[in-house]
Amino acid sequence: MKVLIADDEQPITDKLEDLCMRQWPDAEIVKVHTITDTLLECADSDIVFLDMEMDASGASCGPALRNANPRAVIIVVSGYPSYKSDAYHFHPFDYIEKPFTDEDVLKVMQEAMTFLHPAQEEPAITLKAGATSYRLHPEDIVFAERYGRKIHIHMTSGDPISFYGRIGEVYTTLAPYGFLMPHQAYVVNARLIRSYRRYSVLMADGTELAIAQGRFKTFETELHSYLMEE
Numbered sequence: 001m002k003v004l005i006a007d008d009e010q011p012i013t014d015k016l017e018d019l020c021m022r023q024w025p026d027a028e029i030v031k032v033h034t035i036t037d038t039l040l041e042c043a044d045s046d047i048v049f050l051d052m053e054m055d056a057s058g059a060s061c062g063p064a065l066r067n068a069n070p071r072a073v074i075i076v077v078s079g080y081p082s083y084k085s086d087a088y089h090f091h092p093f094d095y096i097e098k099p100f101t102d103e104d105v106l107k108v109m110q111e112a113m114t115f116l117h118p119a120q121e122e123p124a125i126t127l128k129a130g131a132t133s134y135r136l137h138p139e140d141i142v143f144a145e146r147y148g149r150k151i152h153i154h155m156t157s158g159d160p161i162s163f164y165g166r167i168g169e170v171y172t173t174l175a176p177y178g179f180l181m182p183h184q185a186y187v188v189n190a191r192l193i194r195s196y197r198r199y200s201v202l203m204a205d206g207t208e209l210a211i212a213q214g215r216f217k218t219f220e221t222e223l224h225s226y227l228m229e230e
Contacts, residue, residue, distance in 0.1 A: 001116075002028045006038040006061075007051035007077060012098070016049050016077075019105050024113075035061045042069050047112055050092075052078040062090035073112045125173060127153070129163030136161075138177035142205050144170045144187040154205065156192075178226055182211040182219040190226045 001024060005016045013031040020029050030045070032038050035054060042048055042065050050062060065074065074090065079098035093115065094108045127134045129151070142154045146167040153161040153170075171179065171187045178190045182201055192204040198216055202208050211219055 001026070001047070002030065002045045004038070004041050004045040004048045005029065005031045006033075006035075006041075006049060006054060007031075008033045008054045009051070012051070012077070016105065019102060019109070023106065023109050039064055039068060042072060045069060045072055046116060047073045047075065047109075049075050049077050049096075052076055053080065062092070066090040073115060075108055075112065125177070127163075127165075127170065127173060129165050132163065134161055134163070138174060138179070138189070139191070141174070141179075141189055142192050142203050143189060143207065143209065144174070145209075146185045154207070156205070180219055180222050180226070182215055183209065184212060186210070190223055193223065196220075196223070 003020050003024065005013045005020070007013045007016070010033075013033070017029055017031055020027060030041050032041055033054070038048075038050070038054070038061055048065065048069075050065065052062075054061065062074070062076070065072065074092040076092045076095045077098060077100070078095070081097065093112060096104055096108060124135045124137050127136060134153075136153070136155075140156050142156055144151055144153050144167065146152075149164055150162055151165040151167060151170055155161070167181075167185065167187060171181050174187055174189075175181075179187050180190050181187050182196075186209045188201060188203060188209065194202045194204050196202065196211065196219075199211055199213070200208050201211055201219075
């Protein structure tokens with residue numbers, strides 16, 4: 001990842017460089033102090049901190065920068081709130097007012113990284129129940145339980161999904177996505193476990209489920225292994 005810091009004030013570029021190095025130690029960080037150098041360096045930059053007062057005409061640099069690199073995340077840095085409306089013409093990601101605090105900058109940096117690298121949603125899986133198929137995302141499932149001949153899938157929101165089926169088949173489908181089986185009647189999402197004791201596990205939705213006496217050691221080992229991988 002390449003970060004371009006364009007500001008004609010040396011203390012500002014040094015401060016932003018320090019924050020970037022703390023947050024992104026592996027990033028290539030380039031500091032420039034003129035519009036000419038900004039346009040030379042911007043084409044392959046992922047994130048650009050742009051001073052709107054640079055060379056007394058930094059505002060004119062924004063549109064040219066955007067044309068040169070349409071995908072860049074441009075973060076405007078300015079001591080003049082009046083420049084805010086000018087900045088919107090080239091669609092900046094955010095606007096930081098001078099003087100700024102470390103927290104101001106770090107917050108925007110974290111949001112920029114989330115924008116550049118959004119969390120990948122797990123692919124939907126199919127749970128078959130006779131002639132009916134349910135397409136669900138594993139991260140939305142809190143736990144599955146067997147009650148009599150029925151399976152109840154408890155989701156992070158909404159009512160449970162119920163159908164006739166086998167809990168073993170549900171476990172086989174969900175196990176590759178971080179699901180554990182602490183009891184012959186339950187399959188739980190490891191990432192949504194709030195806490196556990198020797199005989200029970202508390203899920204994120206507040207439901208307490210039993211851990212079978214003979215399965216505790218296996219359950220604990222599998223949970224620790226999953227957490228280590230995460």
